[in-house]
Amino acid sequence: MTEPFTRPGTDLCVVSLTYGDDIGAIDAAMGAHVDWLSDGYANGVLLASGRKQPRTGGVIIAIGNRAEVEALIANDPFVSKGLASAEIIPFTASMAATPLADLLSS
Numbered sequence: 001m002t003e004p005f006t007r008p009g010t011d012l013c014v015v016s017l018t019y020g021d022d023i024g025a026i027d028a029a030m031g032a033h034v035d036w037l038s039d040g041y042a043n044g045v046l047l048a049s050g051r052k053q054p055r056t057g058g059v060i061i062a063i064g065n066r067a068e069v070e071a072l073i074a075n076d077p078f079v080s081k082g083l084a085s086a087e088i089i090p091f092t093a094s095m096a097a098t099p100l101a102d103l104l105s106s
Helices: 023-042 065-075 098-103
Strands: 005-018 046-049 058-064 083-095
Touching: 005 065, 023 046, 058 065, 065 083
Parallel strands: none
Antiparallel strands: 005 058, 005 083, 046 058
């Protein structure tokens, strides 16, 4: 069994998006949302994202402190268009699986 990578002090946030009542509007904005996600991955600030099951929203894992992630999420088309609300849960990563080790800074 591989030991987890440890590096104390890495700021991360789990973002829980909750869709409003208009799934049609969510579907219409999906392309812009995916473009926004792609930019976040290209800029190295997003680690993972996907739909909740059942489809009531989504989850995003982002690198950064609360203020940084709040600013990032404010530009998500789902949030900026009022189609979804975002709960931002900051945490300090002290352990991570080896594939994430290079993405986490001390």
